[in-house]
Amino acid sequence: MLSCSLIIPTYKRQNIVLETLNHLNDQKINEAEVIVVDQSPQKLNDLLNFKFKSPNLKFNYVKISKVGLPNARNIGAQSSKSELLIFIDDDCIPNSRLISSYISIFSNFDKKVWCVGGRVNEDNTTMFKQNNKIIGGYFTWYGKTLKNFDTDLNGQCEWAPGGNFAVLRNKFLKVNGFDTNYIGNAMLEDVDFGFSINKSGGQVRYEPSPIIQHLRIPTGGTRDESADKSMYYRSHNTVYFLRKHHRSFNLFPAFLYLNAVALKDLLQKKHSLFAFIWCWKGFLDGFKRKILL
Numbered sequence: 484m485l486s487c488s489l490i491i492p493t494y495k496r497q498n499i500v501l502e503t504l505n506h507l508n509d510q511k512i513n514e515a516e517v518i519v520v521d522q523s524p525q526k527l528n529d530l531l532n533f534k535f536k537s538p539n540l541k542f543n544y545v546k547i548s549k550v551g552l553p554n555a556r557n558i559g560a561q562s563s564k565s566e567l568l569i570f571i572d573d574d575c576i577p578n579s580r581l582i583s584s585y586i587s588i589f590s591n592f593d594k595k596v597w598c599v600g601g602r603v604n605e606d607n608t609t610m611f612k613q614n615n616k617i618i619g620g621y622f623t624w625y626g627k628t629l630k631n632f633d634t635d636l637n638g639q640c641e642w643a644p645g646g647n648f649a650v651l652r653n654k655f656l657k658v659n660g661f662d663t664n665y666i667g668n669a670m671l672e673d674v675d676f677g678f679s680i681n682k683s684g685g686q687v688r689y690e691p692s693p694i695i696q697h698l699r700i701p702t703g704g705t706r707d708e709s710a711d712k713s714m715y716y717r718s719h720n721t722v723y724f725l726r727k728h729h730r731s732f733n734l735f736p737a738f739l740y741l742n743a744v745a746l747k748d749l750l751q752k753k754h755s756l757f758a759f760i761w762c763w764k765g766f767l768d769g770f771k772r773k774i775l776l
Contacts, residue, residue, distance in 0.1 A: 722769025
């Protein structure tokens with residue numbers, strides 16, 4: 484059986500991640516390691532001294548000062564010696580067979596499959612089920628992500644959801660993990676990771692059996708930033724992604740799309756006019772960012 488580490492990055496959500504850890508006590512698994520990578524300014528004793536009720540789970544707490552989801556995932560992978568790495572969000576309820584499902588999938592799949600995305604249930608939203616005609620995650624020519632990570636179907640796709648996926652550790656290292664140039668809310672860091680796997684000769688698949696219930700907690704994490712400034716990160720990361728993956732001819736359609744998003748959110752009173760300034764600044768800064776290979 485594959486050795487396994489489940490990695491949970493967290494930031495300013497220490498009490499929330501404690502609830503997620505307690506849910507993991509229900510995992511139907513012989514043995515696994517759980518690594519929490521905490522980027523919060525201060526340590527929380529309850530988290531620092533946490534112990535699982537299940538004797539089959541080993542807890543490893545890693546405290547870092549640098550804030551950033553891609554970096555936290557990389558640190559988690561470096562802290563593991565397991566063959567299989569599973570990543571989930573800190574605000575979720577994992578199905579009791581999450582870990583065993585991933586181990587079973589990788590034990591039976593072709594060696595070309597390096598990464599598998601699991602199912603993400605989320606109440607009162609279609610965030611993870613945007614298009615019933617696709618399976619998994621895709622990236623459009625104008626800079627929008629399309630995803631369906633809540634379906635009974637399975638199949639190959641371009642990328643897996645950052646909040647519920649697994650990857651072979653040796654393949655994670657082969658593609659140099661996550662690109663830390665994806666800043667702020669790190670939007671597109673999971674898309675970039677999937678593209679890197681595909682370019683390196685591997686495959687990404689979606690499978691419905693490893694399931695999490697995503698809670699979308701409104702505080703902590705990257706949601707501490709203002710709604711206006713989130714447009715900066717979205718714009719920056721989109722431009723950086725298109726440049727990195729040799730899609731510069733898509734930059735103008737992406738610029739129009741991002742401004743359309745800012746306008747839509749302005750009309751829905753989610754953003755102010757400052758969102759446009761952040762959007763344009765992000766676009767310019769995305770051009771300046773040196774590409775990490």
